[in-house]
Amino acid sequence: MDNKEILIREYETITHQIIHWDKFFWEKSQFFLAVESALLAGAILELRKLFKLPSPIRASDLTILLVVVIFNLFLCYVWFRTSRSNREYLRVRFQRALRIESDPRLRGVLQLYHEQDNMLAQPQFRKHSSSKWELHIPSAFGIAWVGLLLAASLHRANYFNAGIGVTATGLVVVAVILIERTGWPTPTRGWLPQTQTRSPRRRRQGRRIR
Numbered sequence: 001m002d003n004k005e006i007l008i009r010e011y012e013t014i015t016h017q018i019i020h021w022d023k024f025f026w027e028k029s030q031f032f033l034a035v036e037s038a039l040l041a042g043a044i045l046e047l048r049k050l051f052k053l054p055s056p057i058r059a060s061d062l063t064i065l066l067v068v069v070i071f072n073l074f075l076c077y078v079w080f081r082t083s084r085s086n087r088e089y090l091r092v093r094f095q096r097a098l099r100i101e102s103d104p105r106l107r108g109v110l111q112l113y114h115e116q117d118n119m120l121a122q123p124q125f126r127k128h129s130s131s132k133w134e135l136h137i138p139s140a141f142g143i144a145w146v147g148l149l150l151a152a153s154l155h156r157a158n159y160f161n162a163g164i165g166v167t168a169t170g171l172v173v174v175a176v177i178l179i180e181r182t183g184w185p186t187p188t189r190g191w192l193p194q195t196q197t198r199s200p201r202r203r204r205q206g207r208r209i210r
Helices: 003-051 061-099 112-120 131-135 139-152 158-180 198-210
Strands: none
Touching: 003 061, 061 112, 061 131, 061 139, 061 158, 112 158, 131 139, 139 158
16 A cells, blocks of 8 residues: 555544534534523522512522532533543544645645635635634523523522622633633643653562562
């Protein structure tokens, strides 16, 4: 098998991987979308009942809502990060496919991804892109949850509840900014476990001890 055949095989493998990651992206998005939609609809229905009461929302009910909101904000952020990582995996494969197409040994036979890039770069197609909108669907749910918390906190002008809601919202925003800035938690890169090699002298010392 010569280098040209190896490149063609790699190109076919990359195409299958792109299909896999794109399908995987939508499967995960559908899961998160179903869970978040159901939880948000349930929270709205419960709050409508509380809003009809003549008195402000009780602190215990607001605490429960606060826990639910923080949990769902965590889900939204995990959803956003996994979607972003998925897009990064796809980008790597698209770039590799473009490099294979540009290899002079193939003489321009494979041009699918170049044609796709050229078409999408045209003004009439550039405005149709929805990838950034899809990536920020979790952000829209997160904003909805924050709005729900603030609406409950400000109900009947209860300043104590309002303080709790605003403080919790501020802490969540600061936490997300810090995580994005620091990259915490730092993922472990590499698929193979790293093994430490010992020198022959240390191996001999180890055998003597045993």
